[in-house]
Amino acid sequence: MPSMSKIDKSDKSLTFDAINENKLNPDPRSRAWVEIDSKAIENNSRVLKKFIGKDCFLMAVVKADAYGHGAETVAKSALNGGADSLGVATLEEGIELRNAGLKCQILILGNLINKEELYSAFCWDLIPTISGIREAIICNNIAENNHKKFVIHLKVDTGMTRLGCSCNEVKELIDKIDYLENISLKGIYSHLAIADKDLENTNIPNFTKIQLTRFEKVLESLGARKRLLCKHLANSAGTLSDSRLHFDMVRVGLSLYGYFPANNFESDLRLIPALKVKARVTLVREVEKGTGVGYGHFFKTQRKSKLAVVAIGYADGVSRNLSGKISASIGGFLVPQVGAIAMDQMVFDITDKPDIKTGQVLTLLGTDGEVFISPQNWCDLSGTIPWEVLCSFRNRLPRVVT
Ligand SMILES: *Cc1c(COP(=O)(O)O)cnc(C)c1O
Secondary structure, three states, X not given: OOOOOOOOXXXXXXXXXXXXXXXXXXXXXXXXXXXXXXXXXXXXXHHHHHHHOOOOEEEEEOHHHHHOOOHHHHHHHHHHHOOOEEEEOOHHHHHHHHHOOOOOEEEEOOOOOOHHHHHHHHHOOOEOEEOOHHHHHHHHHHHHHHOOOEEEEEEEEOOOOOOOEEHHHHHHHHHHHHHOOOEEEEEEEOOOOOOOOOOOOOOOOHHHHHHHXXXXXXXXXXXXXXXXXXXXXXXHHHHHHOHHHOOOXXXXXXXXXXXXXXXXXXXXXXXXXXXXXXXXXXXXXXXOOOOEEOHHHOEEOOOOEEEEEEOOOHHHOOOHHHOOOOEEEEOOEEEEEEOOOOOOOEEEEOOOOOOOOOOOEEEEEEEEOOEEEOHHHHHHHHOOOHHHHHOOOOOOOOEEEO
């Protein structure tokens, strides 16, 4: 019979007090979470607004739940910082922001194709992007039936080869749209395809220059008509690379969240990364040298080791491709992740930081003291781009706004 007498039940940290009803819902910080610094978003919005100058509008792009940061939080912080309008990808994203009480202009960057969607956009006062006459006619009919003008922006394809009418169609299309008297065409825009690629160069990259020239030519062909339109072209990379790309408005996503869209981009802009991914240690173990860790035993300990199990996995959005490649920070000390990242858990080797205890918090992404683990670090290791890393975090991870 094992002796029970050695168990100390009086350890203060382990004693259980009466149930407090308020504690029945778990603290969002109890397992793993995404922490959003709303002041950082506000700062970045202010910094970007100052950078583009007072004659240019700032559209905060908050599609895909604001790149995983939480659309409502980011939209409000960005507007507080000086953003003028919001950009979303889908109708539902626009409606979500209206339901959150936001009153500013909201442009839907995706293509709405059927009457029901366009009617819904009309009712919610969302601006659709139009690429051709088909949707323009639907919009006109909706507006006519409801005795109110339908505000739209027209998209022109200058080289992205995605949405937009072709450059040589624009003039004729606008003539037709102007003939549809219930439509109010308020903007014309295009989208840059490779502005981020060569941002390290001090000059505008060649293809971006070609897109700029095409866009300018289109505008020129409109004569005086263009003066009544909000003209916009630049994403984050375009915004940061050259003011000739700014026109009347810039549409900024990535940089609003605190990142530069290219590696090694030199800038004085004080952008602050707004997102952190944190998770708690759920178990600390000691194992012998030569012990296989996790599914597939992809890692075997090279020494007697101390391991920390952390409750976050690929179901939370940490790519399995990062297995054995990343580190996490605890108080500025980096500990390596070892073995395969599993659906809900992963393991860190804390042999060199043996004082780590159950319940302590590791920072997997973001700033922790002197250490900054950037989405770019993960991209370099797993072959993706920061945009994808940011919007990969699932809703199982609570968003905690600080
Ligand atoms: C997503 C998007 C943007 C923002 O791009 P970033 O590179 O994140 O700044 C701008 N314009 C359009 C049309 C987009 O789809």
